[in-house]
């Protein structure tokens with residue numbers, strides 16, 4: 001507001017603000033995924049790049065068209081639709097037909113985000129709902145895994161099974177056999193030379209991005225550590241074939257979409273709890289459900305459904321885990337009048 | 339001493355270098371002063387002068403209208419020109435005494451008390467009361483009220499607030515550098531009033547020279563300790579300061595005296611000393627005129643009632659790109675609709691902000707639940723929920739989230755990446771529901 005007489009601006013305190021903005025956060029998270037994008041394209045070729053681009057363009061465009069149609073302020077370039085598209089793209093198999101990312105992005109942006117009230121009001125992680133919808137509707141297309149070739153000449157790369165798939169169907173001995181020996185298995189998993197979704201395979205690339213996000217304080221350790229810790233623990237205790245405490249936690253950490261999910265999807269501000277103690281519970285729940293599905297469920301991978309299920313609980317967790325009010329001795333009992 | 343520290347808080351750019359090196363200088367004599375008869379919470383004063391009457395500097399012009407009130411004195415010698423309604427800094431019309439300054443600075447007769455050490459606590463309180471002293475850190479709460487807690491609330495610690503955690507402001511800093519003895523003697527008087535053996539002066543660690551000066555001035559006084567506090571806003575908020583120095587947490591809605599502590603600003607301590615020793619009423623104060631929108635930032639010794647526009651002129655005037663004038667600091671001060679309003683006893687600074695320093699508040703986005711505000715809220719609240727409920731008009735919901743424990747420090751709005759006007763929404767909610 002401007003004072004008419006003096007021309008001075010009159011507004012409520014505080015009069016200075018931090019330079020951080022929502023847009024910058026969205027673009028920074030997108031940037032942190034660049035290593036994963038590069039590795040994905042390196043291993044899976046131009047098809048992977050097309051899939052990612054199609055996904056991003058569809059996400060941004062659907063947001064733009066939706067906001068225009070609803071006569072709302074167009075904020076399609078605030079980076080959030082871009083990030084959703086990018087995450088969706090990275091969560092798709094490399095050589096899906098063109099319409100797959102388009103449908104996924106529409107479901108993610110319009111149904112999961114905008115129809116719930118737009119950024120900040122969605123309950124579920126948009127990219128994950130997009131992917132879940134695709135997996136349920138096009139189960140065959142969504143489980144065709146290209147063999148990483150790193151060879152740009154072979155546009156029709158051969159298909160393969162994902163390590164988690166092999167682990168589930170044929171066991172760890174077979175998995176080691178496929179990769180030669182154990183050392184080779186770990187190192188291949190680390191750089192991402194294996195079948196899987198475009199952005200989930202290179203653990204190294206994902207860790208670089210995650211380190212950047214933590215260094216910039218865009219995310220904290222609470223959710224990822226609780227998530228990965230729980231997965232490791234359960235994998236160690238129940239994941240082995242020779243009885244309790246014979247599992248290989250490292251194998252579970254480096255396969256499937258766990259790293260991508262734990263650092264980049266479970267940490268989504270909007271759909272995870274805001275208080276740190278609640279975040280630890282949230283991460284633990286994600287880890288537990290992931291392993292429940294991986295070890296006992298019908299799908300080889302459980303990260304996506306685990307995060308989506310925990311998304312439902314976020315509002316509840318936020319209610320239960322409030323921050324401690326300064327000077328308050330105990331949290332007042334529910335409904336207690338002060 | 340290492341302090342206990344409170345949880346949360348922020349590190350805004352402090353910009354104190356604009357004025358930190360400028361010694362306190364006396365502002366030039368204003369032609370006219372406009373002295374509001376209501377300068378704080380509580381009952382306004384009743385005028386005891388009439389238009390046309392000659393007054394001396396330090397003469398009583400307004401009598402307190404109740405217990406929570408403080409008398410008002412003339413800051414110049416001259417003639418009462420009018421008593422009427424004039425705008426105060428908040429833009430409200432308040433009864434004010436307008437005095438034409440004759441420029442001679444003639445003092446009324448003041449009662450000198452060189453042996454003030456012999457005065458009883460009651461006599462000391464009387465002198466502080468008659469001098470019209472109020473908290474000079476901004477709140478302007480009548481000091482004598484704070485010095486008169488009920489019998490069942492004993493005090494065991496007096497703390498002087500030298501944190502000056504608001505960015506830009508350097509008035510308290512300069513006072514500590516230039517008048518450390520007077521501040522310490524003021525603290526001694528406050529300690530004597532309560533009969534407490536220990537006093538603390540809390541200073542943020544971004545003012546090492548103030549810590550040093552105060553320590554030098556302390557000499558062998560073992561009863562007073564300077565506590566260096568980590569610089570972090572809002573370190574100077576009473577609750578946070580008490581927590582940092584004594585480790586005690588004031589329960590929600592309680593007062594410092596409930597944890598046996600009294601806090602006074604360093605400027606107030608100096609005013610207390612001058613009132614007790616020289617009988618001087620509170621008619622002048624040190625304030626910082628600063629900001630990127632002013633030509634020459636300075637620390638000025640100013641008469642209460644001087645128009646802020648005069649001070650801006652004195653500091654070289656506003657720059658081309660000045661867009662906002664704030665009374666107080668940029669975190670908790672308020673924007674002036676016009677600079678033609680008087681300085682009061684509680685005016686700790688004038689910040690003229692340039693276009694470049696300003697964040698335009700009009701555009702804000704939805705809460706993305708990033709949790710930043712929750713992390714930094716020094717009161718341990720969930721500002722995100724307060725703002726969401728208030729925005730939607732569910733004021734009762736905001737109350738559930740401890741709305742009334744928010745003291746509007748602005749830290750949450752500072753860090754919010756969506757630039758949500760959280761403090762504004764909190765105020766709205768507070769005005770819509772009963773505590």
Ligand code: SF4
Nearest residue numbers: 715744746747748750
């Ligand atoms: S303004 Fe209120 S809610 Fe915001 S940080 Fe300060 S005390 Fe917390």
Ligand code: SF4
Nearest residue numbers: 705706708709711754
């Ligand atoms: S800082 Fe702003 S966007 Fe983040 S949770 Fe708080 S109100 Fe929401």
